Amino acid sequence: MDRRAFLRLVSYGCLAAAGLAPRSIFAAQGQERQRPIQFTFAQLKYRGGDWNPHALAVGPLLEELMQRTSVEAATTRREVALNDPELFSYPFLYISGKYDFEPFTGEEVDTLRRFLSYGGFLLADDALGQPGYGFDQSFRREIKRIFPDKDFTRIPAGHPAMRSFYLLRKIGGARMVHPYVEGINVGPSTPVMYCQNDLGGAWEKDQLGNWVNQCTPGGEEQRRDAFHLGINLILYAMTENYKDDLIHVPFIRRRLAR
């Protein structure tokens, strides 16, 4: 149950206790269970390494997403492999890890290439944060197999992903390996975004609602930036270059100038 539903349930409970609750409330509860889901956070499972370094990271992010934006999201993540027939039901894909992982098979490379070339989005999160080692080395190797003629480039501050909801000025994470996000551009869009700051580490809470990891060196502000980046990237995946539309440009320019 998300925070919004929880608060609603508590308030309805209080009203019911006072004998003031209308009968429709309980019908609404039934509908809530049937609420429309527009977004499912899918995490990629792969062979070797550690595909799930922060098992509790996604929930807080999705809670934050629903609290801040109009996106209705599934509260739990979906775990998918590249050979999962349901892979293309989840255009947003998250890959994380710390260590080396096995190369994708040729068919998996083709599948991911099609996924990314026709509207899918991949957010990669290096939980180790060691450039050139572990996850970083394996992920860059696989992306090179998928897009042999493309290289990662730094995502500039003016990129629509950096302003899809928040006007991001800083990149967060559990640690600060790079003050930027990298990406692979395909045509006018950027279907692959790669952060080495361990975003999942910053998002993760334990069962009791406590942060699992410290964010260094920036502390809670750095954590907040990690959430903002996560939300922005989800909205970017769902709206593409929407914030590059001419109608937005003067507004955003004015706000950035302040």
Add this chain to the structure above:
Amino acid sequence: MDRLYFVGGLSWWVIGLIALGALAMIAYQFIGLRRRLGVRRAIPLTALRAIVYALLVFFLLSPGLVQTRVTKLRRPLNLLIDTSKSMSLPGPSGKSRLDTVKEKLTAGDDPLIRRLERDYDLRVYQFNTALAPVAPSAIAQLEATGKGTRLAELLTEAGRDAGANAAIMVVSDGIANGEGRTGGAAPQIPVIAVGAGDSKGYVDLRLADVTAPEFGFRGREFKVDLIVQAYGLAGKTVPLYFNRGKSLIATKDVKIDGDAFEQRVTLSYMPKEIGAQSFSVNVPVQPGEAIADNNHKEFKVEVRRDKLRVLTLSGSPAWNYRFLRMALKQDPFIDLVSFVFLRTPTDVVDVPDNQLSLIPFPIDEIFLEEIKNFDVVFLDDFSYRSYFNVMYLDRVRDFVRDGGGLAMLGGARSFDSGGYADSALRDVLPVELDGKGRYQMDTRARGVLTASGKAHPITRLVPDAQANEDAWKKLPPLKSLNQILRARGETLLQAAPEGASGGQPLLTVGRYGKGRTLALMSDDIWRWSFGAVGAKESPQSHLKLIRHAVRWLAQEPMFEQVQIQPVSGVRAPAEKSEFIIQVLNDDYTPAAHANLKVEVIGNEGEQIRLEAVEQAAGEYRAEFTPAKEGAYRIEAQADLGGKAIGRDNKNFTVAFPYAEAEDGRPRPELLKDIAEKSKGDFIPLAELNAASLARAAEKLDRLAPAEIVERREIPLWGTLTTFSIILVFLSLEWWFRRKWGLI
């Protein structure tokens, strides 16, 4: 006249050797005779023998004699007199060009036409767009009424069967406007070109070569190029007016700084309204102008949308929006303005507004001002309830009523779930709402074509009917649906659960006022793009569906249900023109027995009603015979059982194929060119007289004499005479030898 010739039986070198041998023998003989008889007697004897040898060598060359006798003939001459309309233009004397020609040929005691009849085998023709024989005595009755001058073509025709050594004399002002207006290839026989008219006294101001685009785009400037020509008006400055309908758009001064003046002028205009628009350019008629009609030009430009302007309002970020946007953005003919509501009023943000990229939704600006500038509006899982008063939807209704396109896509905020049953859009949408329809999740339904869907352009993903059905069967199932009460318009797709052949309406289209509407009862069609890619199929079906839907909603001509077949080429006044109009039902099957209203709108706005006859199911024919030249528009509007089906219009031009009254300036240079290329002669009409005709005749004789030559060949060798001559010389030598005691 006799002429010697040699047939030659032996090679020259053989004859040369024989000649040398003969010389050697003569020399030997002379030496021997001188010793015996002395020089005085040796010389004549040797000479006689030398003559005999010379004659033998001469006859070895097989000489002959050619006798020639020449008899003069009357040369065939085709006299062509130009009777096109331009020959009616007055010259400096006030007489028309043709009258001057007639006077020149027929006046006087010994008229030139009589002389020509005497000197030539004369055939007279008048010509304009065709050749017509004329009796020489009827030249005085000729009138300049021809609609055009096919000079080059008719010269070729006149020369084709003219006969041996024939010539053509053409009397014309040189204005040629047939297919080979610049002269083209030279005629095969000599042409004596007589130039009528005087370009020195010619006064005319003319607009020529007006080049305007057939189509323009709203909000985009188009250019019109034209040439201003002036003769005999040097030093004047004339205004050039550019009008749209009867409104003056622009004016430009043209300074005429030469006698044969020509200046290219470019005008421009940015249309703001869609539709066929009439334009004209004109310059005032100047005193003494030969032709006033060429001071004015009209043309029509069909103003279209530059790009289809599409507005999308999406209730929240969603995959349906993502893939809808992708399809619209990839289309170069669509200009997309989209608003996605990233935050609801109940969402809480953790930063000040200035750290958010959200912009306020310009409600008044969109619904009160800008909506009319869009062609299609998409309501994509969007409910007005959280954002603005329901009254704003009245503007959306008016937008559709006035010709706009509206699409509502499904979702938890659409149709009944979005509260549209209580809005102005209730009657606009092609589906009926009762406020009870629910948004259903976790369904699994495929889009199945209905009979209408199989023919409708929106759902025609590929041209072949079977391939189209196969393409639809390949698309992934949808997992969410919006319930509606029932369809009001044409249902193109049904949502069929797995294994079923039909179900509730999934895609329905309709009309409201002048506009079109579409309802797609799902927010899950993004799977037809991305899901298809996952199944290793092409995402093109989704792309085409969106593009077709936008074009159909925007009433693009290609999706019109009433289509006038392309009207091409120029039609001539008084000639019957035929128009074919195709009418299709809402499901795009041929519409038989439709009520078709066809009108032609002329230059001055006059409306002429045409009768349309159905010649096949959905195919109608209308005929129109224009009375005069000008720019016209044909409009067709069809309804069936009182329900409007659609309309179409096309522009066409009515003009004579020859622009005889366009440019009346005489063209002696063309006539000179024809005369030169054909090796004939050019004579200005003023200089046409007996002397110039005699000079021309001499030139023709030098070129190809008109005579019969008889030739007789007489061989000189092998005859009794030649044998006798040799015998005489040998006998004489024998006589001298006997006399001088050598025998």
